[in-house]
Each structure stands twice: as C-alpha cells, then as structure tokens.
Amino acid sequence: MENKIIEKQNMAPFVDNLINAEAEVIGPKRKDGKYAFDKLIETGELCLDYDTTLLPPKMYLFPPKETLIKFELGKEPEVEPVVEAKPLILFGVHPYDIKAIELLDVAFSTTNPDINYLSKREKAVIIGVDCLNPNPNAFCPSLGTATAETGFDLMLTDIGDSYVVAIGSSKGEQLLTKYAETREASQVELAQRNSERQKALARYKVTLNISPEELPQLLDKSWDSPWWKEKSEKCLSCGSCIVVCPTCFCFDVQDDVTLNLKEGERYRQWDGCMLVDFAAVAGGGNFRGDKESRFRHRMYRKGKYIWERYGKLGCVGCGRCASACLAEIASPAETFNRLKEESK
C-alpha cells in the first residue's frame, strides 16, 4: 500500500477542496460535548481527534428512513422503485466503523442484493482516520478492529505535525492528487504511525478475555446461563443499543400515503431485536416476548449468528451501545467475558 504525507496546514485546503467539489462531505463534528457525523459546511467544523460519534456513519448508506417504492393508488395502481444515491465522501471514519461497513456490504449483497444500499455504497468514498482517543467503552483491539487494512479509499493517521495517508483505492489516490498537497512518507514517519497506533492500543479500557473466533462456541454452551435473565431484568427495551450500533441492519417496512389518498410510498426504517414487538405476529404471539430472550438474541447475533452467516464479526467493539445503555447492560464485552468466566 502506498503512503503519503499531508502536512497539518495542508489538511484544511484539502477538506475545503473536497467540500467545494461536487460531492457532499460528511465528517465528525462536535455536538453538545459529543461528536456526530454531519454534512460539513467548512473545514473548521471537522474534528478528526474524536473518540466516537453518537450514531455510526452507516446512516449515510443505510438511512434511518428510506423510501423503497412509490405508488399510485386506484383501480390501476402504478409502482416504481425508488433508489436514491448521490456522490458522498465520508471523511474521518474510524477503523471499527469501516469494518462495520464491510459487514453491511456483505449482508446487503449476499443472496438478494439490495440496490438501495449498494447504489449508495458505490457512490461513497471512505476516508478513514485512525482512532487515537478511544471511547472508554470500546474494546476494538480485542476484535482486531482498532485498525483497518481494507475497506477505505484513504486512511489518515495523526502523527503530530502531519497525517500519514494510506491509499486504499485508485479513487482515493485520484482525490489525493487532485485536491491535496502531499509528499512521499518517509520510513521514520511510517514508524511513527506504528508507534501512534501502538500507543492508542494502550488507551483502551475494556478488553475481551476471549478471542472472537471462540465466541460462537462459547455462546453455543451458554444458552441456559442464568446471566441472560439476571442481566436483562433491567433492560428498558429502549432500543438505544441497536440504534447506535454500526453493525445492526434490521428494519421495518411501512406504507404511507399523501393527504389526497391518491399516491404513496413504501419506506423502511431502522428496527431492532431489542424492541418489544420486533418478533410479534398476528394473533398476539410474540416469539421473543420477554426481555431475556431479546437480550440473549442480540448477544448471539453479535457473537455468533452474524459471524456464521456472513463470515464477519457482528460486533466491532465501538462501545457505543455500552455508552448509550442507561441500564448499563448492553456491552457485548461484559456479557462475553462473564460467559467465559462461567464456562470455566
């Protein structure tokens, strides 16, 4: 992989150029003491040293609410698909979120490729940035998601006065040549990048005491653990954990019509297994009607089901769920560590 250097004073012009180019640039901005991805109006808003964002960048590829089809009602209804995709630059995406997008790529392209996701994805450029100030609930190193080797067009690492830029694709390279002032990275600078990454590893506060490959087996043994009931007792079924998660991709589908009752649309919106009615069926049945089974299902998805189905981790260790959960029960790390303990 080729590596370049952008001096810090050249970063602002680079971002400005991107903003002024035709694509929309999305980046992390400050929000009430936290960070959130949002459209950048000017470089000054961009915060590349953030810990984590409230919502994951997946929202730009798989929007919280998205129209799937439009229709006209009446005797002879007409239907047409709606696929919206515009060029987009996701700037400052952390490696764990990149890994999560890689999972979405697989999930939305396997068996029945989803044109709505994939068209957006195709038009998106991902400019990553290494996470050097991890969120206190994150446990990326344990899952191998603290850094990423693939899944980006460019990857930045802050090494003090400058950024090392790893080039991940020709698209990335073109952007760089067109819009940024760069130079070749020296060996010293590359070594510096390594040491920054190393130092960052030491800043993670949560560790998973089991390797991710072993998680499916561990979970196989843990179905009847008392942990599920004990811990889920406090669950508010508030869905915060699933909404903030970069790897969750379940959705609900509903129809809406305009006020003239003549035309309408079918849209999907984020949904998730922690919400009470997620598995409810007609006639009053609910296949996961209690907190315990919903809580367990989510953890199994994170540690086993997704892995077995798509060959990728269902959790990237970003810690957003743990930060969002008021009941303090949502962290997969805590659950997996505890089950590991139990299994001894």
Added chain:
Amino acid sequence: MKAKLAFFDFTGCEGCQLEVLNFETELVELLNHVDIVNFREAKTESEDNYEIAFVEGSITRESEIPKLKKIRQQAKIVVALGACACLGGVNCLKNFRPMKENLRIVYGDAAKYYDTIPARPISSIVPVDYYVHGCPIDKKEFLKVTKALLLGKRPEIPNYPVCVECKLAGNVCTFDKGETCLGPVTRAGCNAICISNGRHCWGCRGPVDDPNTNSEKEILQKHGLTVEDILNQFRIFNGYLEVSK
C-alpha cells in the same frame, strides 16, 4: 362519500384542536375528502351525524360524562386527542389533593358553588378506539392516524420508548448532560421533540405497553432524584395511572 369528522372538547387547554387548525395547507387538502361537521373552536354550524369523533380534554365534572357517552353512541370510531383525553394529563395533578382543598385554594369562600371530580382520561368512561398522544398532539401523527382511518387501517402507533427516536434524532442523551428523562418508559411518536430542543422527556405521551418502570426508577435515583422527585416527574402527565392503580 366524504367521511364525517367531529371534534369535541372537555377539560383541557384546547391546544390540540389548535394544532389541528395549525395544519395550514394540509387542512385544505384534507377538506377535499372529509367533512368536518363539528368543531366548535373553529366553526358555528354543527351536526350530530359523524363517523369519527376526536375528543380532546379530560373528564373533570359529572356533567361531562353523559355528553361523552352520547358522543360514543353516535360515533363509529372514537379517537382520544392529546394527553388530557388519553391519560388525564396535567389535570390529574389536582387528584393528589382532596377536591375540597383544591376548591378552597382557588375559590376561597366561593368554593361551595363549584363541582369538580378527580380528573380522568376519557377511556375511563367509554371505550376508545385509537389514541393520538402528546401534549400537545403531534400534527404529523394526527395526520397519520387520520389517513389510516380514512384508508380503513389500524394506525401504527409506536410501542417503543422515546429513546429510539431520540437516538435517531442524533441527540446527546439528557442523562449524559447531568439531567434526567422519562424517555425510556414513554411511548415514542413525538420524534423526541423536547429533547431535540434541549429539554428532557416529561412523559406526555404516556407509557409504552410494558414499561420497565422499576429499572427507570433505579436509573433516576442513580442520577440524583429522590423518590419524591420521581413521583413528581411521573405525576406531571401520568398521575392518573398512579392513582388508578
């Protein structure tokens, strides 16, 4: 044939009816396929022939009970409009004092001329088909419910907490700002409008079907509220649930 809609108000601030009048352009659209036959706040003529009755306000006097029953008899569908009708709303704050004392505080010597009973939601008197929650109602949700009813479908009202919409709105959680919130037990549908505007959720939409109130109380206590504070918070809009338990 155009569907006939009627609006009625009992004890409340009439803010929900006002929200309906606030439809501006949508109101004009809507009038193409409904007839509003009864809307005292906005129109003089009235008719006793309607299919869908929207009822605002809670019941706080004996004399309101037969009126409400008559509406129920007449209407095919009764929709409770707003927190007062759905939950009893802020009016129930008076239920925590003897009615005599309320009367004395407000009317002094003249108290003997007035009648008042503990405030209650309309569902405590007649069966209610659908609820448009909120104090005041959310205009979009009102439209959603109305459209669904016109199409003959059951409106999809969320049965998950406000936190879902709050997170989707990209808000920083009020608990993270050192304050507290009733969002985790309150039914969504408002798009977390209060939190998005820098406040917290006061529970005006009532609880979800199966709220984890114990967990919420523990969380509130952990964030510095006393048991009394917590009761006060719940009572602001949901006092009726407490009393009727």
Added chain:
Amino acid sequence: MISQAVPQASIYLPHLAELIRIEPIAEREKVFEFRLKDGKELGHKPGQFVELSIFGIGEAPISLSSSPTKKGSFELAVRNVGNVTNALHNLDIGATVGIRGPFGNGFPVDNLKGKDIVIVAGGIGLFPLRSLINYILDKRSEFGRLIILSGSRTPQERMFVNELEKWHKREDVELLETVDEGDEEWTGHVGVVTTLSSEVHIDPEKIFAVVVGPPVMYKFVVAECHKKGIPDERIIMSLERRMKCGIGKCGHCQINGVYVCQEGPVFTYAEVKKLREAI
C-alpha cells in the same frame, strides 16, 4: 468489488397481479385467485410464499395455496386478521395487488417422491398444505400413500369443505378429520388432531410427515410421529414468523441464526430441534 455487485432491479418492487376470483371459505377466510399482469407464471413450489402488497396499506407474507400444476393463475387463502389481510378481504374482482416472490424453500417435493406421506394440518395450516396435496394428486403416480389428518377448532372453521369432501371420495387419499369442539350436526371425530393418530397405520420406513398448524400443535404432533417411529429428518414443518422483507434482510423472521424466509419456512424437525426458539 461492490460496484460490480450493484443490481439492476429493486428487490422491493412488487409485480402487479389482478384479482380474478374470490371464494369465501369460512367466516374470516377467503381464497383469492390472481393472475400476474405481465402474463408470466409465478413459478412456485408448494410451501413457498409471496409478499402480498395492498398499496397504501402494506405487505404481508402469504403462502401459495394452489398447486404449481395449476397454470395461468395462482391462489392465496387468507384469514382476515389485520391491516393487509382486511384490505384484501375488502377488494373486488378486478382489483390490482402487488406480488413479490415466490420466496422461501418450499416443501421438499423431490424427496417426497415415491414415499408415503402423512399430512397433518391444523386450522389454516391447510392453506399451504393444500398446495402440496393438489400437487401430489396431480402427479399421483409419483407418490406413495397420501394420508391427510386435518383438525379444525369447530365444524364452522373447517377450511376448503368442498375439497375435503372431494378428497374423502377419492380411493387414493386417506383423509381423517377432527374438530376440537363438535356441535349437534357434527358426526365426525372430536378431539385435537393428534387423537387421530391411533387410527392411522403407517410404514415408518417409507413415510414423511408434513405438519403445518398453530405453534402449539407442533410439539404434540412431533411426539406422535416419534411414537410411530418417524425419524426427525422425515418430519417436515413450516414455521410462521413476523416477516417484512421476505428476502433475508429485515431480520424479523430470524430464529437463532436462521432466516425463516431464506432457509425456511419449511424445515425438517431435525433442523428445528437445533433451533432453540423455533417451537
């Protein structure tokens, strides 16, 4: 990579179909016959389902109830329980609906060939099973014995009464019926569907059981199958779950790691047994 994978068509876009026949079968149930507007065959297997759209109301997964051997049109049998099903029940002939599918794996008809088959239907479980039954009857020589055990709650709730009568009359079908609660006119068997099993004699070596019914029914029927020596691999069942997309994306139908709309809705009991939340 991704760019090559961008598909041409939306998986969420329904085909239009015209409602050409409506037949009430019970108080809350009707059969609806459709023809695709583009003139194509739906091309399904028994046990598969479609996502049926009533535009403006929504979508619901509904099993194909007609046999694929019936050409030019297909049938759905639907119980009115909610928004979409209610709207469908209110449609008139000539109305247009949306159809996506067929989806799901369907019954393993190839494995069933040459075998004896005992079909156990509880209530509207007969809806998807009717597709299989008619398929077998249309290719009668390719299958062994066909035993149908059908249970309804009451005589009024018997589905497809005419067809049941027809099957009754056939020499090559062994049909046994029961109701949970009888009435004055009912002279047949009374009791849950498993109580019919004592009247059935099978050769466990060459029989498949195909079971569809309400969730509570499965455990009892499986126990009965076991008593008769039918191995788990040859007990086949179709499961119902909440479904939104029908194509393995939305997550609603998931049982453990399995998406019912993809790997199912038809499973062998050997598979179901491993799914902790299945039945």
Added chain:
Amino acid sequence: MTQLNINVHHVTRVEGHGNITVNTKDGKIEEITWAIPESPRFFEAMLRGLNYADVTWIAPRICGICSIAHATASIQATEAAFGVQLSEQAMLLRKLLYHAETLQSHVLHFYFLAAPDFLGVGSVFPLVNTHKEVVLRALRLKKLANDLADLIGGRKTHPMACIVGGFTKLPEISQLKVMQQRLAQAMDDLRETVKLFKGLKIPNFVRETEYIALKDPKEYAFISGDIASTDTGTAPIADYLSITNEFCVPQSTAKFSKHNRDSYMVGALARFNNNYAQLSPEAQKAAEDLGLKAICHNPYMISVAQVVESIYAVEESLKIIDQLMAQGLKEEKPDVKVKAGRGIGAVEAPRGILFHDYTYDDKGVLTEANCVIPTNQNHNNIQKDMEALVPSVINKSQEEITHLLEMLVRAYDPCISCSAHFLEVKFV
C-alpha cells in the same frame, strides 16, 4: 318589538365555552348574561408543590392558544422571584418568540374566528371555495407565525426551548435568514389584509370604558413595563391586585374584575388606546387607513387593532432578527440560583394583560400561585357592553341581535379555557 329569547349555548369560534342569555318581556329587558360553563382547571392548586422547572412547564397548559404568553409570564414570575437577570440575546429571543405568539393568535382570530362573521359564513371552511385567496393568505400568515414560534420556541404550542434564564436551543443563522425573507414578504400579505378590513362593515357601537394595558417608556409594551390605565395613569406591576380587583357578581358565581369604573377592557384595543404613539409608522398608517384612532370606544374594533398590532409584530421581528444576525448567536448557559421569594410576571397576552404571581420556597418549590387571566378581566366589560348594546338594537330581529352579541363576544377573542381556571357560572 319582538319578544327576545336568546340562548346561545356555547358561543362558537371562541376558545372555550361561553353562553349568552337575553330575555325580554313586554319590551322590558329581564335578563342579559354572559356566562362561562367551562370546567374549572385548578392550576393554582396544581402548581403548588412543584419544582420551578415543572411549574414553568405546566403553566402554559392553562391555555393552548396563548401558551407562549403563559410560558413567558410564568418564566418571568419565576425570574422575578429568584432575581435572575436575562442576557441581551435571551431578551431578544424572548421578544421574537413573543411576536410570533401575537401574530399567531391575531391572525387566527381576525381571519379564522372573526372574519367569517363579516363575510357572512359560519366558519373558515366554506371560504376555501368562495374566498380562496383570502384563505390562502390567512394560512400563509399563520404558517409564518407558527414557523417563527417553532424556530424560537421549539414548537407552535407549549414551547419548550424557552426556560427560566434563557433558551435551551438557538436558531441557526441560516434559519433566521430564511425567516427574515419570509417576514419581509409577509408585509405584503398584511397590507392586503388591511385592504380587506377596510372593506368590511364593522358594527358601530360605542361605550366608553377604562382601558388597561402594560406600558413601557421604551417601546410598545408586550412583555415589560408598568400597568397603565386610560383613566388613572400608571402603577407598578406589584400593585396588580388593586387593579384587577376580582369580585363576585350577585347573579352568578363568576369572578369578574373592575377598577376605576364598572368594568375595564384589556387586549389589543386597550393596548392601542394606551400606547398608540409607540407603534411603528407603518402600523400607525394602517390604523389610520382602517379608521382606528386612539382612544377608540368601539369593542368591535378590537379585531382592527389586532391587524394593526400584527404589522407591528412583523416589523419588530424583522428588527430583532437583524440585530441577532449582526451580533451573532452564542450558546449561553442560563444562570439560575434558586431562592425563596415572590415574583410577578406580567405580559400582554394577545387578548390582554396577564399576571402570574408565584411564591417559592428556598428549594425552588412553589408554595403559592395566583394567575389573573385577561379574559377574566374582560368578562365584566363584555357583560356591560351587552347591557348597553341590546337596548340600542332592540328593534332588530332576534336573529340579528343574536349575531351582534356573538360577534361582540368574539371580538374580545375570549380565551375561556384559560379564564376558567378561575371562573364558573351557576345556572339558576
């Protein structure tokens, strides 16, 4: 002369329920009453024991139509009790929000509630077919006012962004810019409105009375100043009880108000009569065009005064937005230190002067509250107007008289559900 037996059970197109009864026998007036059968709300009792943040959250629920006025009165009473100082930015935003309220309520009243009378229909709904452009203009103005309330207060009804000490959310400059353009365009709609009102036949009825409103030497007062009377001059807000003097009338249990005379009037006309000179030139010109001159004694002219005030509200909003955009908006954390004490908040609700009077303990928990609502203060004036009006029109048909009485009540833009926290009429 006709035998009159007027019984208007629940006057429509007013907020809340009010009844008119007129009986004559052999040419003699036996009864004229304006009665309020609205359910009492008990806010003063309900607020007791609540924390100040909850108090100011609940108090606006007294009335959905003037919730911003109640919110502001409630917040200002609390600020007065705690001695909270507002920043300049917060003050500007509060005024801007307040102008939204005035515009919101006035447009609703003169277009949707009062105008149908002048145009000879029962509600605004049929006007959609006959006077489409009028309705669309009305809707545009209302939407503008609502959107301004949304932008500053967070919501049209029951705002949440305004709190004791300031605001929890600031509008973005880009949003203000859009609002500025829309407000500027709205001036055209208001000029059209003036034209429309010029053509309307307003009943000519005159009864001299006392007019009471806030007065501020610095500006046409809405949320600041002293209490001014056209009879007796100004008095500090602290003296409000000696102005409002609520009392019981013998034939009913309703509490009415009087000050210097039998009754007094509050609201747009009272403000106009007291503060005419402080209106902007364009608003003054509109008043002149519409034949409204201080001091005007015709209560039917209240709607006209509302049109004039709407012009003022839009002009002032534009000025405030200019200033906010010039100085830029910055996040401010309200500085509120709770302490025991009493505070009074007085504001000009669209329909007249409104007082919230709170006493808090040292924990910021409310121990006592008193709210005096404008419509309460007007009830007696409405009663007296009716008593004067009926004899002067007694030769008209019962239908016409009824209509004139209803229009009279509506002209006051009464907000009965908020007054009913204090009012009740017993039918004998």
